[in-house]
Amino acid sequence: MGKVFAFSNQKGGVGKTTTAINLATYVARLNKKVLLIDFDPQGNATSGFGIEKNQLESSCYDMLMESCNIADVIKPTVIENLFIAPSNIDLAAAEVDLVSVPFRESVLKRAIASVRNEYDYIFIDCPPSLGLITLNALVASDAVIIPIQSEFFALEGLSQLMNTIKIVKQRLNPDIYINGVILTMYDIRTTMSKQVTEEIYKYFGDKIYTVPVPRNIKLVESPSFGVPIVMHAPHSSGALAYETLAKQFLEREGNK
Secondary structure (H helix, E strand, O other), X not given: OOEEEEEOOOOOOOOHXXXXXXXXXXXXXXXXXXXXXXXXXXXXXXXXXOOOHHHOXXXXXXXXXXXXXXXXXXXXXXXXXXXXXXXXXXXHHHHHHOOOOOOHHHHHHHHHHOXXXXXXXXXXXXXXXXXXXXXXXXXXXXXXXXXXXXXXXXXXXXXXXXXXXXXXXXXXXXXXXXXEEEEEOEOOOOHHHHHHHHHHHHHHHHHEOOOOOEOOHHHHHHHHHOOOHHHHOOOOHHHHHHHHHHHHHHHHOOOO
């Protein structure tokens, strides 16, 4: 049965979607079958693979509303072994539309159940908020991966995310755990990056992946080309970081 990971941080602009896209890509290139669920109404993971998000016949919203199965939503990507359940702005309506649904926190978990055996890993790219959509992702997941920007406001609101995970663990998903923390947008030249990293290490210790993702213009550019970094600039510092992170991820999960 495939393990499910939520990529979550309610602070926007921390490289969460970039991390979900590129970690999924490199794990798939290491011969694992991966499903990436774009669970953000912005649909950036969808467009990051060159899929026109405004022309979808069915999306994650339709899956949540149970007007179709998740299998009807999933599409192949340009990467072998990597598939995506795309989204667009329609998903934003789910925050309201799910309120009257019985067991509304578990709709995604029920939807994923029919395909879990088909994948080694399922990655969920969460929105930058802690609403009902993110709650569904946390309930559906075995573990959480937290991308954190190596800048001054990195720890702002982090306690709120940790408290949400704690509540989910107590009330809805007792087995969920934090797989790890990935440092993003790291600039080795700045004192600020070093100071913030020290604070994050005090908070998370060995949960932190040892390879930070550097600030890299190629990582910023690749979504505009509709491809992950391995197809845009495979020898860039950002690509090499995510390649190493994918190997660390598999080691951490016992798939060396």
